[in-house]
Amino acid sequence: MPPPQACRALLAAAPRLAGRRWLLSSLLAPLATRLRSCKGGQEEAAGSGGVLRHLLLKLRATGPVTVAEYMREALTNPGQGYYTRRGGVGEDFITSPEISQIFGELIGIWYVSEWMAMGKQNAFQLVELGPGTGTLTDDILRVFNQLASVLSKCDVSIHLVEVSPKLSAIQAEMLTGGKVQSNPENKSAYMKGISKTGIPIYWYRDIQDVPQGYSFYLAHEFLDALPIHKFQRTEKGWHEVLVDIDPEVPDQLRFVLSPSRTPATENFIQPEETRDHVEVCPEAGVLIQRLACRIEKDGGAALIADYGHDGTKTDTFRGFRNHKLHDVLKAPGTADLTADVDFSYLRKMAEGRTATLGPIRQREFLKNMGIELRLQVLLQNSRDSATHEQLLHSFDMLMNPKKMGDCFHFFALLPHHRVVRPTNNDNPQSKSPLPPVAGFGELSLK
Numbered sequence: 001m002p003p004p005q006a007c008r009a010l011l012a013a014a015p016r017l018a019g020r021r022w023l024l025s026s027l028l029a030p031l032a033t034r035l036r037s038c039k040g041g042q043e044e045a046a047g048s049g050g051v052l053r054h055l056l057l058k059l060r061a062t063g064p065v066t067v068a069e070y071m072r073e074a075l076t077n078p079g080q081g082y083y084t085r086r087g088g089v090g091e092d093f094i095t096s097p098e099i100s101q102i103f104g105e106l107i108g109i110w111y112v113s114e115w116m117a118m119g120k121q122n123a124f125q126l127v128e129l130g131p132g133t134g135t136l137t138d139d140i141l142r143v144f145n146q147l148a149s150v151l152s153k154c155d156v157s158i159h160l161v162e163v164s165p166k167l168s169a170i171q172a173e174m175l176t177g178g179k180v181q182s183n184p185e186n187k188s189a190y191m192k193g194i195s196k197t198g199i200p201i202y203w204y205r206d207i208q209d210v211p212q213g214y215s216f217y218l219a220h221e222f223l224d225a226l227p228i229h230k231f232q233r234t235e236k237g238w239h240e241v242l243v244d245i246d247p248e249v250p251d252q253l254r255f256v257l258s259p260s261r262t263p264a265t266e267n268f269i270q271p272e273e274t275r276d277h278v279e280v281c282p283e284a285g286v287l288i289q290r291l292a293c294r295i296e297k298d299g300g301a302a303l304i305a306d307y308g309h310d311g312t313k314t315d316t317f318r319g320f321r322n323h324k325l326h327d328v329l330k331a332p333g334t335a336d337l338t339a340d341v342d343f344s345y346l347r348k349m350a351e352g353r354t355a356t357l358g359p360i361r362q363r364e365f366l367k368n369m370g371i372e373l374r375l376q377v378l379l380q381n382s383r384d385s386a387t388h389e390q391l392l393h394s395f396d397m398l399m400n401p402k403k404m405g406d407c408f409h410f411f412a413l414l415p416h417h418r419v420v421r422p423t424n425n426d427n428p429q430s431k432s433p434l435p436p437v438a439g440f441g442e443l444s445l446k
């Protein structure tokens with residue numbers, strides 16, 4: 001595959017980027033495949049009581065709930081959910097952008113590269129879903145700032161979709177130094193500020209509140225946090241897995257099977273399904289449909305990075321607390337609940353409206369984006385051996401197949417014209433190949 005021209009040019013500029021932040025000390029702790037984790041201990045009493053009490057009342061009054069409803073309550077219940085309530089994220093909450101600044105830098109380069117390949121429009125929105133601490137956006141904004149000469153004629157704005165008041169406050173501090181305005185005149189946004197580099201930033205609770213327009217979307221470890229339905233095949237056909245009160249143990253929850261088929265069983269199980277256990281995330285499907293509609297109508301692209309599979313895995317629902325696996329039904333609201341993303345389902349949801357690329361393994365995507373070159377530059381610029389060691393350690397975390405290299409994948413939605421040139425015999429341009437999409441093909445740096 002020919003080298004992606006835009007990407008190569010941008011990487012040449014990358015050495016000017018200053019090193020900002022080094023590896024978190026928590027990285028040295030042993031890590032499970034799932035690298036996000038939360039603080040346990042003292043938060044248990046506060047969180048679990050609220051969500052569990054609320055769920056027990058509900059279950060007693062109206063009977064079992066779907067796993068999706070349970071997950072939604074545990075994670076985003078407005079008062080007590082895990083994401084809603086949590087502060088202090090970033091202390092021991094580990095995701096790729098928190099591990100190394102290189103991760104966000106390469107993603108920033110991907111967006112500039114695609115913006116160039118798609119004709120350098122005079123404005124774009126960068127829309128991030130579930131920005132966590134804001135570190136990824138911060139790294140991307142630093143790249144945009146360093147590449148100011150490339151983006152000088154482009155009006156860039158940042159749009160963050162975040163349900164958690166705690167996390168949006170942390171993001172505001174990280175990105176604007178805390179200089180934000182609540183309830184701005186732009187009624188669809190709940191908060192507004194200006195980045196340290198002078199770029200407007202808006203916060204929303206839902207993607208539907210984000211203004212339409214030419215946009216680049218980003219979802220890193222977001223889709224895995226959306227509620228899933230679970231289904232089990234039995235001798236009597238498919239049943240939905242539900243959450244109920246355990247009659248044997250007071251105040252304890254258990255899984256049960258729906259006595260008959262539920263509306264979800266009818267809608268989500270394909271007749272040709274061969275697995276015995278299936279997880280479906282309809283919210284992820286709706287989100288992909290929305291992004292695909294927007295990209296088809298207004299242009300742009302979406303980059304989705306998460307752990308997942310291609311419609312092959314079965315039971316992936318799990319909880320994490322304090323770097324350890326956690327029983328998903330214990331102390332809801334105090335642990336991170338998650339399930340692998342089914343990329344084959346996302347592809348189906350986008351079908352027709354946009355082209356899709358991937359899923360490609362994280363280590364291949366980052367290699368194609370030039371991570372080795374960037375590492376060499378940072379190593380050359382660092383003087384002390386501790387920094388060297390940290391750089392190599394974080395590189396290993398991101399790239400090692402046994403760590404994050406193989407389980408995380410990148411997946412993209414792009415307008416059809418970006419990957420297939422419409423056939424037009426009168427147009428000589430139609431014969432020249434389209435520039436490859438950075439990250440999804442091998443990078444050759446000649």
Ligand code: SAH
Nearest residue numbers: 083095130131132161162163164220221225
């Ligand atoms: N992207 C970040 C954080 C991932 S954690 C990183 O990789 O480090 C998941 C993020 O999604 C959190 O910011 C959480 O508050 C947010 N989130 C979870 N469910 C959400 C929902 N339904 N709508 C909007 N944001 C949500």
